Amino acid sequence: MYEFIRGPMIWISFLIFIMGLIYQAFKFFSVTRKKEWIVIRLPFNPDQPPPKKWFQRIADGFFSLRKRTVWRTHPTMIVITSIFHVCLFITPLFLLGHNILLDEAWGISLWSFSEAFSDGLTWVVLLCGAIFLFRRIFVRKVRVITTVYDYVILLITAAPFLTGMFAYRQWFDYQTVIFLHILAGEVMFITVPFTKLGHMLFFFFYRFFIGSEYSFSRGTRTW
Ligand code: HEM
Numbered sequence: 001m002y003e004f005i006r007g008p009m010i011w012i013s014f015l016i017f018i019m020g021l022i023y024q025a026f027k028f029f030s031v032t033r034k035k036e037w038i039v040i041r042l043p044f045n046p047d048q049p050p051p052k053k054w055f056q057r058i059a060d061g062f063f064s065l066r067k068r069t070v071w072r073t074h075p076t077m078i079v080i081t082s083i084f085h086v087c088l089f090i091t092p093l094f095l096l097g098h099n100i101l102l103d104e105a106w107g108i109s110l111w112s113f114s115e116a117f118s119d120g121l122t123w124v125v126l127l128c129g130a131i132f133l134f135r136r137i138f139v140r141k142v143r144v145i146t147t148v149y150d151y152v153i154l155l156i157t158a159a160p161f162l163t164g165m166f167a168y169r170q171w172f173d174y175q176t177v178i179f180l181h182i183l184a185g186e187v188m189f190i191t192v193p194f195t196k197l198g199h200m201l202f203f204f205f206y207r208f209f210i211g212s213e214y215s216f217s218r219g220t221r222t223w
């Protein structure tokens, strides 16, 4: 069991992550269909501005969206969530420990940050995670829409960082901590496509393909 979790299960979980995202993308396109527009051509009016190009429409959508979402109501959350997500992706990708393992397994590796810098980024992720947690506990309007599921999602996201940080510092028994770290990483990979962590994909699908008050454009697909 121990060897399985530390070996083949890493690749199995990664495969589930990739295949799960591809499956969700297919499902999204199969349950939606192309929007049909009824175009009514009005008599030519020389004062009418020329129709906008697609990138102008997206830019317009983006700027008007700022007025309708947390961009306006809670700009600090936008800063925190942006920092959180950037660190969430770059820390494990450019982590020396991970790249050494990749090099040993496949002879490939990415460029790596210094260990101290990665450790700093790990703390940033954990700090932002703590802010999300306290917001859910103490801000009343967030608490009323929070269920146990939201806490579990936060835990799944923070666990690889928490256990990775413990391993780096050699806190507790290293073998146990690194085992828990690998397990936490695998749980994260497996759950992303099938839980609300799938927003990694659906954020872009909803904002670009489905027209709604939160989308960047008027959308090209409908349910
Ligand atoms: C599933 C396969 C994974 C393996 C085999 C693995 C392995 C490792 C190893 C060997 C270390 C170095 C520990 C040390 O310095 O002694 C480490 C650290 C770390 N891992 Fe992973 N890891 C995995 C998944 C993940 C995932 C999915 C994430 C986050 C999304 C993650 C985040 C981190 C972080 C942030 C650290 C360093 C923490 C610090 O320096 O403070 N790992 N990992």
Ligand code: HEM
Binding pocket: 070, 077, 078, 081, 085, 088, 132, 133, 136, 150, 153, 154, 157, 188, 192, 197, 199, 200, 201, 203, 204
């Ligand atoms: C490019 C991909 C992603 C995008 C565009 C994205 C976007 C977002 C957005 C817009 C929010 C809401 C922010 C807010 O409440 O202020 C959010 C929250 C969150 N995202 Fe992502 N996300 C992505 C990938 C991920 C991944 C891969 C994970 C973890 C594996 C993740 C974990 C979270 C968590 C834990 C929250 C906060 C939940 C809470 O409020 O309790 N995200 N994300």
